[in-house]
Amino acid sequence: MVNKSPSHHSLLTFKQVACHRDDRVLFSGLNYTINSGDIVQITGANGIGKTTLLRAIIGLLQDYEGDICWRGQSLDGRVIDKDIDKSANGNTANESTDNESNANENTDKNANKGTGNHRYDFTSELLFIGHLAGVKQSLTPRENLQFLANLHGTTAYSLDQVDDALAQVGLYGYEDMPGHQLSAGQNRRIALARLYLNQATIWVLDEPYTALDTQAIKKLEALFVRHAEQGGCVVFTSHQAPAIQTLRILSLSDYVGDHKGNLDE
Amino acid sequence: MSSSQAESQVNASRSSATSLYSTLFSVFRRELRIAFRQQSDMINPILFFLMVVTMMPLGISPQASVLSELAPGLLWVIALLACLLSLDGLFRSDYEDGTLEQCILSTQPLYFIVLAKVMVHWLTTGLPLTLVAPLLGVLLSLPTDGFVPLWLSLMLGTATLSFVGAIGAALTVSLRKGGLLLSLIIMPLYVPVLIFGASTVRYAVEGVAYGSTLAVLGGFFALAFVLAPLAIAGALRMSVEE
Structure with missing residues (x-):
């Protein structure tokens, strides 16, 4: 798409x-x-x-x-x-x-x-990850991601694809651990793993950097750039200043x- | 040319149908998994049912003649309250962790997602209640003629209660303290089910044909099964979309 x-x-x-x-x-x-091809960061004070x-x-x-x-x-x-x-x-x-x-x-x-x-x-061209990520604490990353990815797309993602996406966000080895045993950042990564499993054109992300470490943020930004180069667009909110050269700020x-x-x- | 077009159409419709069912099943599987991992939510209504029924002989009278007369109504009222107890959390956690937003933004129809959720709710609350009800009927010395009708009427009745109750749960999901409002919205809708459910058992105990009241319960269930998900989906959209 x-x-x-x-x-x-x-x-x-x-x-x-x-x-x-x-x-x-x-x-x-x-x-x-x-x-x-745009990456747009929406900025502004709290409550704006x-x-x-x-x-x-x-x-x-x-x-x-x-x-x-x-x-x-x-x-x-x-x-x-x-x-x-x-x-x-x-x-x-x-x-x-x-x-x-x-x-x-x-x-x-x-x-x-x-x-x-x-x-x-x-x-059908949208991928939205909100403040609340839709990740269930009682389910494992694999179950969570498979459900969320298949809920939206028209193609069913196989377990291998799901595991690949989890490995991409650094959750390799945690696939079968229930969410309440994972940290806040790891739970956030489950939701962000959806970015590797989608055919959406526009990504709308609310505070995607929350609870992520610097390494993960770097990887996320690289992913944004790749998506933009493929002709998609990314709209996100954040209070941090991302290191993306083509960034547009609204x-x-x-x-x-x-x-x-x-x-x- | 036209044949290939038709073929692609067939393929398209087939793939959308498959994804529809796969959505239904994936929601179904997920909800069952969640229910079995949070067993306290599942056991709560049954425990309530059990406790209230065992207290009845202590509170009213242990005499079999008194109890057997009250049993059909009592069992039904308590089962209904146990159902009501479990409703508040039906969409609550999905609302709080953002799953509901994702479901609404899904390209799959919300109708089927909701249908799967409510079916699992019944499987984890209504069905266990129904299964233990005859046992509790013994505690209340329900005459033996009443067991099969109690079982049948609760089976149909609790399913209807789940579907109708889910409408209330969906309407009140965005309210922080929606419990009281939920009961107020749902109770009037529960009354017909209670009346027909309890009278099915009473007719059976009295030796009257109970087929007609059971048929009405079946009618309620059919209506609720088809129409309630529409109302639930609408109410959920309203709750999430502010």
Whole structure:
């Protein structure tokens, strides 16, 4: 599924995206394009909405304003036309209300084109590893990884492939040890071993460096670079400064504040 | 050309069907493994069932005539409460460790994942309860005519309770203290099952044909088996998606 020719086309596009928690606006007016081959680090202070943004991307949070598009098609099922594309590229936050009404019109016009299938297409190209990794303490690394990898992909991974991936993250010899006997970092590695077992185009990772040692971080970064070179993209949050040369940084603090005069505090 | 197209279509549909079943089985296997490694969760409802039933003769009266009259209702009420006891944790750990997010983001339908989970829940709570129930029937001096109907009605009934209860568990999974709310949501839905379940046993003891009430229980089960996973999947999405 990963595009072999690195033609750097845009994969994920944010258009005037704003998120809020309760009545508080976290960030607004976010315009950003993630191309194939990009490694994007989302930075910002605690509570600024990094995880919220990731959840909006993967579809676990639908309560956001603006548009998030995957391969040019909105994940809400809306199809975006060129006018909005233009205005979204320049940072014209003031026109956002017009854009929104435009987008609403398009919803009606193209209701038959943009379908829920697009969300499905996106999900099938997505690999998400959250804060909580989905690793069961009572299961062994092998059982955990095999379940998580097969839950998502359409191909079933054999036990050998699973063991290979575990060896890649340095869990060779721990395959049959229940999770509660492993350290926090080792449990984290089980989840990250999924990165070796996937055909996803976009990796969305929430704090992937948590509990990892420097050696493991280096290896993870090399893996990011390899994935990007193959035409995929990586979006992750972290407070550390990774040693990746092609890294793009999306600082959410640039989008905090009174972009639209939403709330007077 | 067209034949190769058709062939590829067949292949595609076959592979998706295989992966569907493999998802169902992999969830099934995983849940069974987890259940057997955390046996205290599994033993808890049975122990509750056992303790309450053994206390009944002490609390009410050891007289067989009194007990045998109460036995059908008592056994059913206690089994129902034991089921309720086990529900709170059904999706809790999956919610807390992020497995639920991964399940929702899976390209496999959540319906089948949920179906497998609830089936395992029944296998590890409802089925053991059903198996020990006749034994406890002896403790409450349940007339012998009642044993087979008790067994049959609990078999169908506890399965229905698992499916219906899972809807409540899914709705309350994101709440920190959802236990009370869960009981309030689920109890009204449990009442019909209790009524038909207990009357099946009572009819049998009284010597009346109990086929009709058992059939109604079967109907409940069929409905719950097919429809509840839809509701559970919807409720889980709602809980995780905020």
